[in-house]
Each structure stands twice: as structure tokens, then as C-alpha cells.
Amino acid sequence: MKILAVTSELPYPPTHGGARLRQFEILKRIADEHEIHLVTFWESTEDRDLTPDLAKHFASVKALMKPPPRPSRTIADRFRVPHWRLTWTDEMLELIKEQVVAVKPDIAYVTPEHMAFYIDAFSGIPSWIDITDSGELFASSSLALSRSIKDYLRGVVYLNAVKSFERTWFPKYNGCSLVAQADADSIKKLCPDLAVHVVPNGVDTDFFSPTNVPSKSKRLVFTGTMDFAPNIDAVTWFCHEIFPLIRKKIPAIEFDIIGRVPSEEVTQLEKLDGVKVHGFVPDLREAVQRASVYVCPMRKGAGMKNKILEAMAMGVPIVSTASGATGIEFQDNVHGLIRDTAISFAEAVCDLVSTPQKGESLAKVARKAVCEHYSWDHSAELMSNCLSQLQKDSEKIAL
Structure with a gap:
């Protein structure tokens, strides 16, 4: 199976945040059995320099330097999630489209949620989005800790914007995955017709193991x-x-x-x-x-x-x-x-x-x-099964 994976940041090194860790550990294992072509953003020159270390796991890696976040320019921007300003560029859209033509993937795999806008690049290709966390749950937890009326009102606006974003964009995909059941339940409530699966994070229990370091x-x-x-x-x-x-x-x-x-x-x-x-x-x-x-x-x-x-x-x-x-x-x-x-x-x-x-x-x-x-092998197997089933279902529909 050919998979075109589109991520918001280079999934390497895995020590640089939970998102990189999850995508590195899952994608490198899926790449043992399937052909993965990665399209991503570099966030720094360090990312660019580390790309050869990551590339050995994938069939190809294409990347662009991520531009700095664009500021809000209109009143309407204040009522939208900031994802457009964080990850959208016309150049990335064109790069993805070029890879779709060059690779002819069986499946498109997108992560995380703020890359959902690139769905139009995958016309006719079964698509999966690894949302990871529920934006609604995140926004709700922040709202509950508001320190002032002003913070609370901002929180309400943001929560409504997140829910609108999730209702609008996630159903454009054929399926999605999240790390925990509570997150999956939140997305399923907002997007009842969307196939929602739980693919938890894992941990390398050999690397992270008890030692004789004196406490x-x-x-x-x-x-x-x-x-x-x-x-x-x-x-x-x-x-x-x-x-x-x-x-x-x-x-x-x-x-x-x-x-x-x-x-x-x-x-x-x-x-x-x-x-x-x-x-x-x-x-x-x-x-x-x-x-x-x-x-x-x-x-x-x-x-x-x-x-x-x-x-x-x-x-x-x-x-x-x-x-x-x-x-x-x-x-x-x-x-x-x-x-x-x-x-x-x-x-x-x-x-x-x-x-x-x-x-x-x-x-x-x-x-x-x-x-x-909680092993990464198990998490990767779950994700691989989701993508394989998506391909099978799309083939049945094509017949």
C-alpha cells in the first residue's frame, strides 16, 4: 500500500514534543510493511539538517520551511480557529498536489487536526486524519480555568470556533483516529457520520525502564x-x-x-x-x-x-x-x-x-x-489496520 503522509512538522527527533514522538514511532513501524511518502514542514534549520536521519525510514521526504504565524487581520479572524494562520500556505498545497501526481498513493494520511484544510489536494483518494486530541475538550478545559470575565468570553468564542471547525472539516475525511476514548467520543458527537477510532500513544518500555540510579x-x-x-x-x-x-x-x-x-x-x-x-x-x-x-x-x-x-x-x-x-x-x-x-x-x-x-x-x-x-508496536498495528481497512472499503466502493 502506498501512503502519502502529510504532517505539520517533521516527525523527528522524537524528543521534541509529543506530536513528533507519536508520528515517528507509528509511521516508522508502518513503513516496515508499506511504502510511505512524507510531505511536511520544517520549523527550523535544525529540522532541515535532521531530515536525512529521518528519510531512511521512508520512500521519500519532501518539505518546506514553515512561515511564521500570520497575525489576525480582521474581526472575523477572531472568531475562527488560528489553524489557517499557523499551517496554511499555497506552496504546501501545490507540493502535496505534486506528490499526489508523482506517487499515486492508495491512501492519504494527514496529521494533526490543523492540517485538515489540505483535504482538497486528495481529490478521489481515500483520506485519513489522525486528529490526536479533541480540540473541543482542550478548549473546554481552558475555559473552565478562566481568570476573568474577559478570559471567559474569549474562551467561549474559541470553543465555539473549535466546534465549528471540527464539524466542518473532519467529515470531509473517510476516517479519523484519536489517542483516547474521551477524545473519540467528543468527535463522534460533533461528527456522527465519521468513522472514529482510538489509537493510543505508546511508550518504549525497554528504553524507559527502571534502573539502579539512586533516588x-x-x-x-x-x-x-x-x-x-x-x-x-x-x-x-x-x-x-x-x-x-x-x-x-x-x-x-x-x-x-x-x-x-x-x-x-x-x-x-x-x-x-x-x-x-x-x-x-x-x-x-x-x-x-x-x-x-x-x-x-x-x-x-x-x-x-x-x-x-x-x-x-x-x-x-x-x-x-x-x-x-x-x-x-x-x-x-x-x-x-x-x-x-x-x-x-x-x-x-x-x-x-x-x-x-x-x-x-x-x-x-x-x-x-x-x-x-501501551507499546508503540500495538499502536502502529492499530493505525495500520485502520488504513488497510480504509483501502479495502474504498476498493469495494469502486467496484
Whole structure:
């Protein structure tokens, strides 16, 4: 099967965010059995320089440098999702059309949701969009945390714009996939006639595995791309509302924030006692495993969090909000602790730091669960099955 894959960013290196990780791990496995031709955007000269490392997995790679986001120019722009301004270029549309002619693909595979506008390039070709996360759920979670009437009204406008976008563009595809059931249910409600499937994220349980790195009993850690709004909100809330409560009981405890491109708001957190912002770390395993507790105080967002899967795989005790554990087999008091208020979150962290044997017990169950249910091989197999079925269905219709 020939697949023309169109992505919003180079799916490499997999250390640069969840979107790159998901597409790299899934597409490189599908490429073992099918012929994949990739069309994508470079976001930097680093991306361009890394393309040869990625190209060995695919039949071909074509890319354009992504232009900077265009500003809103009209009042109407304020009532639309910003996807047009982020990823649309006439040059990309023409490149995709050229590849359609040159490759003659059996299937078009598009990801993520803000590349949906390029559907017109695939006239007559069965098309699949890997939406990944529900925009409606993401917008709703942000709306719930509005700090002012102005923020709330903006949130309402954005939520309505997202729902309009999803209703309009996703049904133009023959099928779609999302990482979690809650996200799939949201899209199915908006697009009842669209074939919706769940293809969860995975984790490399051999790479992310428990080691003999000595744990520091008074160290907490959070990882993520640190210019991503939900991650910024998570560490800001934790540092200002939760961490001071923890330090009252455990004064020597420290908090490590690890992740590339920390925003100014995140960098400023280092001024707080006990907080260290590390930025990008080539291999985060040692830093995570030196912590006695992995904290995931996520309040915004949708989908499933790779950071939770990785911490589970490494056997590090976890305290998360319900939002942080969404879409993952992660039950309170079974795989870790789930707390949604600042006070209860702080108490849970103190509990695990003070009683390490409890954390170790939870972590063992979590490691077992992630090994059984969240491999990238399984995720790639699910996606491959979706695309193969789409091709078969289209062939039946053609007959």
C-alpha cells in the first residue's frame, strides 16, 4: 500500500514534543510493511539538517520551511480557529498536489487536526486524519480555568470556533483516529457520520525502564515541552499553590522542571526557593529516576500524556490530576495517586515522599500496566489496520 503522509512538522527527533514522538514511532513501524511518502514542514534549520536521519525510514521526504504565524487581520479572524494562520500556505498545497501526481498513493494520511484544510489536494483518494486530541475538550478545559470575565468570553468564542471547525472539516475525511476514548467520543458527537477510532500513544518500555540510579528522597520532577500552554499552567499552578505546602512539611525538597524551550513565565519560576528549570535534557531518564515522585499537575488539555506513560514505565511513583491521567489505565491508589486540589495534591506528594515503600508498590503495578497495554508496536498495528481497512472499503466502493 502506498501512503502519502502529510504532517505539520517533521516527525523527528522524537524528543521534541509529543506530536513528533507519536508520528515517528507509528509511521516508522508502518513503513516496515508499506511504502510511505512524507510531505511536511520544517520549523527550523535544525529540522532541515535532521531530515536525512529521518528519510531512511521512508520512500521519500519532501518539505518546506514553515512561515511564521500570520497575525489576525480582521474581526472575523477572531472568531475562527488560528489553524489557517499557523499551517496554511499555497506552496504546501501545490507540493502535496505534486506528490499526489508523482506517487499515486492508495491512501492519504494527514496529521494533526490543523492540517485538515489540505483535504482538497486528495481529490478521489481515500483520506485519513489522525486528529490526536479533541480540540473541543482542550478548549473546554481552558475555559473552565478562566481568570476573568474577559478570559471567559474569549474562551467561549474559541470553543465555539473549535466546534465549528471540527464539524466542518473532519467529515470531509473517510476516517479519523484519536489517542483516547474521551477524545473519540467528543468527535463522534460533533461528527456522527465519521468513522472514529482510538489509537493510543505508546511508550518504549525497554528504553524507559527502571534502573539502579539512586533516588533522591527529597526531589520532585515534571517533564514536557515548556512553551506549551497546558504545561506552563501545570508548573505555574504547582509552584505557586502546591509546592509551598509541600515545603512546609518537607523544607529541603526540590522541584525539577525539565523540557525544551521554557517560556519566560516558566524561567521566572526558578526564582522560587527549591525550583530548578533545566531546559532541554538529551536523555531525561536519569533526571526522572532520581526523583522520589513524578508530579503531573495538568489542568488543561486533552488526549493522553506521554509523560505519564514514561514515568510509569520507569517505575517512578506518580501523583497526577485526573486531567493528567486522562485516557490512560491509571487508577487512584492502584497505579499512583490522583488529586485535583492544591491541598490534596500536596498531601499526596508528602505521603509518597515520607513512605517510599508505598510509592514503590504503586510504581510496580503501574510499570506492569504500561508494559501490557501501551507499546508503540500495538499502536502502529492499530493505525495500520485502520488504513488497510480504509483501502479495502474504498476498493469495494469502486467496484
